[in-house]
Amino acid sequence: xxxxxxxxxxxxxVVLAIWEAAAxxxxxxxxxxxxxxxxxxxxxxxxxxxxxLMEAWVSLYRALGGFALAAVVGIFLGMLMGRSKLVAGMxxxxxxxxxxxxxxxxxxxxIFVFGIGSLSKVALVFLECLYPIVIMSYxxxxxxxxxxxxxxxxxxxxxxxxxxxxxxxxxxxxxxxxFRVAVPVAMIVVVITEMVASADGLGNLVIYxxxxxxxxxxxxxxxxxxxxxxxxxxxxxxxxxxxxxxxxRHLLRLRGTP
Amino acid sequence: xxxxxxxxxxxxxxxxxxxxxxxxVLSPLEIARHFVQALGSAELYEHIGASLARSLPGFAIGSFxxxxxxxxxxxxxxxxxxxxxxxxxxxxxxxxxxxxxxxxWFGIGDLSKVLIIALACFxxxxxxxxxxxxxTRTILVxxxxxxxxxxxxxxxxxxxxxxxxxxxxxxxxxxxxxxxVMFAAEMINARTGLGYLIRIAENSLRFxxxxxxxxxxxxxxxAGDRLVRFTHRRLLAxxxxxx
Numbered sequence: 202x203x204x205x206x207x208x209x210x211x212x213x214x215v216v217l218a219i220w221e222a223a224a225x226x227x228x229x230x231x232x233x234x235x236x237x238x239x240x241x242x243x244x245x246x247x248x249x250x251x252x253x254l255m256e257a258w259v260s261l262y263r264a265l266g267g268f269a270l271a272a273v274v275g276i277f278l279g280m281l282m283g284r285s286k287l288v289a290g291m292x293x294x295x296x297x298x299x300x301x302x303x304x305x306x307x308x309x310x311x312i313f314v315f316g317i318g319s320l321s322k323v324a325l326v327f328l329e330c331l332y333p334i335v336i337m338s339y340x341x342x343x344x345x346x347x348x349x350x351x352x353x354x355x356x357x358x359x360x361x362x363x364x365x366x367x368x369x370x371x372x373x374x375x376x377x378x379x380f381r382v383a384v385p386v387a388m389i390v391v392v393i394t395e396m397v398a399s400a401d402g403l404g405n406l407v408i409y410x411x412x413x414x415x416x417x418x419x420x421x422x423x424x425x426x427x428x429x430x431x432x433x434x435x436x437x438x439x440x441x442x443x444x445x446x447x448x449x450r451h452l453l454r455l456r457g458t459p
Numbered sequence: 460x461x462x463x464x465x466x467x468x469x470x471x472x473x474x475x476x477x478x479x480x481x482x483x484v485l486s487p488l489e490i491a492r493h494f495v496q497a498l499g500s501a502e503l504y505e506h507i508g509a510s511l512a513r514s515l516p517g518f519a520i521g522s523f524x525x526x527x528x529x530x531x532x533x534x535x536x537x538x539x540x541x542x543x544x545x546x547x548x549x550x551x552x553x554x555x556x557x558x559x560x561x562x563x564w565f566g567i568g569d570l571s572k573v574l575i576i577a578l579a580c581f582x583x584x585x586x587x588x589x590x591x592x593x594x595t596r597t598i599l600v601x602x603x604x605x606x607x608x609x610x611x612x613x614x615x616x617x618x619x620x621x622x623x624x625x626x627x628x629x630x631x632x633x634x635x636x637x638x639x640v641m642f643a644a645e646m647i648n649a650r651t652g653l654g655y656l657i658r659i660a661e662n663s664l665r666f667x668x669x670x671x672x673x674x675x676x677x678x679x680x681x682a683g684d685r686l687v688r689f690t691h692r693r694l695l696a697x698x699x700x701x702x
Binding site for chain 1: 467540541550551554555556558563635638643646647673677
């Protein structure tokens, strides 16, 4: 019984143990296999250092901003397509035709159109998240049980009532299934765009750590302080109020734009 | 209805063509002209070949492992309890962040890119295969067992066909993902490939080249998707198609 309880953790534990053994064996360079202890230290540093939390926040608001916009527009479009044959006929070929096309390829053009700051990234997240949400809410709105619609109409419900009391509740599970696909997509797109072109965010932090060969920081995503250096010289500069103000301005600009 | 379908597309193209957009947004006719021109030169094919040489093996490895392990985890309980928690835990992690680590481990060349694509493709196929097996109707399994089928033939004749549509759905997602990850990996670090092409085009402000590589990757993605759907329809012709 105990073995049964422990089984889910077994594989994780074995992989972690092999990693730690590989790190300590000295067969590989420590830069390639940083010890788990170091990674964990970096992680703790990450969560206690406001500068790095700021990077995480930047990534998060880009992902969530794009996702939220996509959710609003996507649900609206999907429901509209589900309720109106004409709109579906116009939009469905577009969405199903370009579904498999990697929208990421548009990123360089988005940089020219929206600038290299947050807006181009939010726009790309919006576009990538829009597809699963539209397709799922369309499928949901289309599959509303006819009998329920007829009963509601028969009992004298207005169009608005039918939408609010029948169509939306029936579509909700599909919409949430779309969200479940869209949220990881949002994170992927944010990290990729930050890796390709950005001066902040977690994706940038990973690339920055790679170029400075701080593999433990890369894996932990945190700030590493080299013990051989005096504290003031090592690591990246501390968060100053100026930085945070700059980030705040960044945020406000983003909110003001569309 | 056909008119309604085409009308939006035509309207968008017309506005795009005549709206007087800034330099960096080429008009559809110009893009078509540059694309036809690029098709005549060997350079584009080299980059397309390099990109496909990364994405297709990655997609094949990732979906094969995903399908095999997903079927195994859906069928065998001990395997499920061992593997599934690790897979579902790491599922929402953007796999592309592993690229720098893979580059350190497997070198900066194609191997690290193929492996990162395989990793990204593994997850959707695994999860769909897993749920596909779980969604097998118990009554079918019971009937088969009742009629004296061995566990192996139950798996082959009942569980596998019932999970197949889900696996194909997972492979469709994985194919789209393989192009995204391939493109991202090439933009971050490569000397060949469409992602690289779009990167140097951007750096040298060659907008024509940028749109040509954009269009090629769009066509590749679309063609790949069609291919998966075609195979699906061929292999599972007996299955009721959703409208």
